[in-house]
Amino acid sequence: MMLDRRSLLAAGLVLGIPAAQARRPRDMRVILLGQSLIQQNLCAPPWPGMDAIVRRMAGADVIFTDLETAIDGPGAGPPTRTGEVLHAAKPDVIDCLKTMGVTMVTTANNHAWDLGSGGILTAIDALDRRGIVHAGTGRDLETASRAAFQNTPAGRVALVSAAAGAIRDGAAATAERPGVAEIRRLASGELDPGDVVRTLDAIRAARSSAATVIFCLHNHYWEKVQADTPEWQRSFARACIDAGASTFVAHGTPLMQGMEQYKGAPIFHGLGNFIFQTRKADGAYGPATWRSLIVDARFRDGRFQGADLVPVQLDARKYGGEYSAGYPVLAKERSTRFGTGR
Template identity: 50%
Template sequence: MARTPVLKLSLLGQALIEHAPGPGEWPGRDGVAARLAQSHVVFTNLETVIQGPNAGAPTRELLTLHAAGPEMLEGLKAAHVNLVATANNHAFDLGSGGILDTVAALRVAGLPSTGSGANLAAASVPAYAASSAGTVGLVAFATGKVRPGGAATPDRPGVNELRRDAAGQPVAEDVERILNAIRTARRQAQLVIAYQHNHDWEPDMTDVPDWQRALARRCIDAGAAVFAGHGAPLLQGIELYRGAPIFYGLGNFVFQTEKPIGAYPPESWEGIIAECTFEQGRCRGVRLVPLTLNEIGLGGTDDMATRGFPALAVASLASSILNRVAQRSRAFGVGLDRQSGSLAL
């Protein structure tokens, strides 16, 4: 009898990458890339608009405008990223034209993506990454701080937005669209990632909202094998539901913010690789690999081009990161081996 293939999936923090690293400008790349090369599929959220011929006027002040040329994607590809979400609050930074340019550039680069598109149907359709061990589907959506005009409609480019109603609950129409996309993806893929970029934070942004926990479970019930989240620029807790891991906040993978040193807490310069193994669509193991990002560029505080790139964390920092994730996951009844980074499934 043929052995069932094991599919290895790595989930990364969000990629706010504005500069393509040149030789020597990403000192930790070799270690990170070697680790990610062990996975069949590597996922991140691209929190950067790719500038192209359709770009419109900026929709926000320059300090928080995240845009880059298409060459930036080579930095992600060098790290073996091969599945990308584009649903987030910065997708509209260069207007509807920026949405179209980003989707087009990802297509040219050969990076499957979803979460934004030429209209709501295109923004919500699943993306697929094929591998030798099977196909991974992705459904991506965003909640909170989506600017006016930034949400996709049946005839307008934008992001796949999950709105909340006056009572704070997800809008039923949006939820059903997302769940239907997950069901569709599950018929096409060995496993499905449900991804949410959430900016409707709790007063303490390390906490996870109850409405989001309920939504994540509904995504698993609809057929997702894993739920992944970004938004808060730090690591949040991990939950297990029906054997499926729920990563509410994966923190940052690349973080090239142009805000001054100290504008974000030290935790924003830490992240993890969540290495998941699947057999027949079910998660059989999770290991967390801690990362650290350089808040100061190689050329000093004004060097934004080499700021915010990840490296494998050294032992003492790795232990601190794992301890923090373990503490936040304990509230969800999840145990984490702080030596190996393995999740108790």
């Protein structure tokens, strides 16, 4: 009896490849970006070099960044900061990120509360309306701590996120109050055990529902030299991998820190800035603030297969306006390869 191609596939005989292997999903392409301290809609009109950035990221299943600004809209509260350290933007900055292809953001950071609890809820609503997956803040501690999920043609991916340091009184989520999922550090220097357990439990729960889990920490417990990674963060990152995270990504310091692999999983201790619009005077930040990477990573069944590290350069100039331009362009340096998978 002759078998057609469909019958051969069902029988696991196509080109001698077992049927289970023939049906295996393709690798998931996940792009990890530095934090986006975006204060204006930089996409209208597009900045010079934006098209090249968009083309470089096109086709990714997930594009992830840190929305490091409060969103000003209906329901937002009055500013909780003044001057150059207030970061609040209109919802069209989210439209700009979406135009670039961003599908997923963490909202756990020290500026999420710059327009109070109302600003946190306004950001959540604005992201939901635009179909951007988000984690790290919520209407209470339970929702702020748990994973958010994105379904892609290559499988399901989860995001769990939290913030450590510089979370002011009133900004942290509680059982009764909207806010940020906070990880506190005790006077001893150790992380609060209850916060750690809650976070690791959220990662484990996410891993039970998604093969690929991203954990993001926005950290402001900095070392004296900002480029140095705290030892506690290295230990915590490894605990996150042990709990089921496919990768650990950190933001917070306005420059890059190191990277490593642990049990095959990539750990990015500080990806610096993807967009960095600041009111501070020209020269307030050193050259390292204006350099970063696009991490173009691939995962197979949640396991890291390697990544291309694409250098980007940010424009530090103000051009006479209130904010530094702060937008990225592809740098002249070539991409490098990181990681070999497990």
